[in-house]
Amino acid sequence: MQAPTRSLVLWFPDWPITAFSNEAVSPPRPDAAVAVFSHNVVVACSWAARAQGVRRGQKRRDAQALCPGLQMVPADPVRDARAFAPVVARIEERAPGVQVVRPGLCALRARGPARYYGGEVEAARMLIRQLDDDGFGGVRASVADGVFTAEQAARTAPDDDPVRIVEPGGAGAFLAPLSIATLDDAEFGSLLSRLGVHTLGELAGLQVERVRERFGERGVRLHALAGGLDSQPVQPRTPPPELHRDVAFEPPLELADQVAFGMRVAAEEFIAQLGVHDLVCTELRVVLTGERGERSERVWLHPGSFDAAGVVDRVRWQLAEDAQGIFGSGVAGVHIEPEAVDAAAHHAKGLFGAGPDERVHHALSRVQAMLGHRGVVTPTIGGGRWLTERQVLVPWGDRAIAEKVRTRPWPGSLPDPLPATVYPEPRLVGVTDIAGAPVTVGERDVLSAPPAVLETAGQRRRISEWAGPWPISERGWDALRARKAHRFQVVDTDGGAWLLVVEEGEWRAEGRYD
Structure with missing residues (x-):
């Protein structure tokens, strides 16, 4: 395994927060508590949120319990990369050969900038000054043997000095006291913890052959990282063409x-x-x-x-x-x-x-030019419990962005298949029992009698099959906006299938299965 090369790393703390703030229509205040989450787990948070106990890796509910005023922002890797691209371009103006490890973290070979600017420390401070002048404060820089060690050094740089240098040959000693979780491999770290290995130094102290026997080549790679032997060199990106x-x-x-x-x-x-x-x-x-x-x-x-x-x-x-x-x-x-x-x-x-x-x-574009941008729309399915709010009309040529995300859990929402016909306004109908009395839903979702007749648009249809009720309860904490209803699916003797909802004793048809 070849010796690690000196790598200069620039780390932008809380980059997802910075990217969101730079692109938001109404950017949050600098002292606002903001957290970015993915799969209901916090992946980044602002300093104001950390001051109230919010941390990366927390469940969304726990973070909101610690900070009730926390602004939650969905993770967007595309947004993060788009906002980071011009920053990388600015770095390349002073030090070419940048590798984007991920948005908010980049690396370059330290030898060239160090020789040009008079040393590793001088090169790192020059880049930080340039970024600070461009409005990116708080950037941390480090130089070490290998990108992995340099990243950890940047993350642990003291607040009063944003530059940290790990001297050649000192990577192993620097990494030794760090937690095994630094390797960012949850499965591997959990197994090592159960075996009594809690730090990178303890992992590096194991015999490499024993590690290979137990964990394979992945374990050997992580074992080398723990010992400061990062053999992967910086791989400079090819700058994209200037198309804008x-x-x-x-x-x-x-x-x-x-x-x-x-x-x-x-x-x-x-x-x-x-x-x-x-x-x-x-x-x-x-x-x-x-x-x-x-x-x-x-x-x-x-x-x-x-x-x-x-x-x-x-x-x-x-x-x-x-x-x-x-x-x-x-x-x-x-x-x-x-x-x-x-x-x-x-x-x-x-x-x-x-x-x-x-x-x-x-x-369609020609028709749109004549009728106006919103004159031609296409339907897409959004999130929500009610069919009318799930049907989202998007102007032709626009990206489909629904206010309510379809992939989120919507307890009480209707599962597929959905009705082919959805009424823009649910139609008032009547549902009666065999004796002609209106069917009602009482406490504990108990029906007054089985539905027997459906009255729609002045026509009486006998109900041959029915299923329900399925309760829907919304905003029970808000007396003004709270809703409670029950859904039914019914089939009449002519073969028509209907989706019905009863709310406050009133029956309406949400849609029809054609």
Whole structure:
């Protein structure tokens, strides 16, 4: 195993919080308690949240119990990577050859910057000063033998000195007292803890052959890391091509057609640059800025790929739809960049559809241009307990973003298959028993009598089969917004299947199974 190379690591604490704050429409205050969670576990939190006891790895419920005013933000790796890309570009201006370990953590070979800036400490401090000038305070830097040791040194750097240097050959001694959990392998760490191995030094002290026999090559790799023998060198990234385009207007423009005309050349250059790299754009990010700092940002989708005219049309529609009332003194600039690209050859094989799909897209786009951006919509399914709130209409070409996420648990929601027909407003119906008396649901979800007749639109239908009731209870803690209802599925003698709900003694049809 070859000797580790000197690695310089830059660590941005709480990067998911920084990325969210930089892109949020209403950024949280610097002293706000914010936590980012994934699968109901906290993965990052602000200093204000930590001051109240919130920690990484906590369950969401425990974190909220410690900090009732905690703002919870869903994890978004794409957002984190997008916000980190310009930071890496700034680092590469002073020290090329950067490897992005993950958003918020990057590494580079220490030898080049150290020789150029007069030493490892000087190189690290220079990069921290540059990042601080760019508005990224609190960055920690370290230099050590290998990326793993350098990362741990950066994480343990004291508050009064953001630079920590682990001298050559000292990695093993530095890592020895650290917890086995530092290896970030929960299964391996749990097993070692049960065997009485709790620190990296204790793991490094085991014979490598015994580790290989028990844990295989994965164990050997972690054993080497624990001893400071990180043999994986820094792997510099290949900087992505500069595909974005910016257009500044002086003086600011007030008419949408003026803005569209003014950025037509930039749109053509944008598409041409994609062609140079044999790429097509399937998702486009457009950012409009005003003279007084106003901002409108949007991501547009295309099932095929954008052309220059399509880019201009998206800018025009965004200005007409999203920016109305935002820009008080006109548009000062337009920024366009690809949010998602695909290899042109791969795209041509039909990854996103071709032929009829492309013709459908162009036809709908033309109709949308005539009727307005929200004149053509497509349905998608969101989260919630009621069918009307789960049916979300998305303007053609927009990313489907539902206020209520479908994947979250919704106790009382209807399982698949869902009714094919959903009434925009549940229809008032009547349900009676065999004697003609209204059927009611009493305490403990007990029916007054079996449903026998369904009355809809003046027609009486005999009920041949029925199932229910399934209770729905919402917001029991809020007397003004609390709801309690019961769902039923019924089949009439003509073969019609209905989804019914009874609430406060009133029967309504939510939908029909066609």
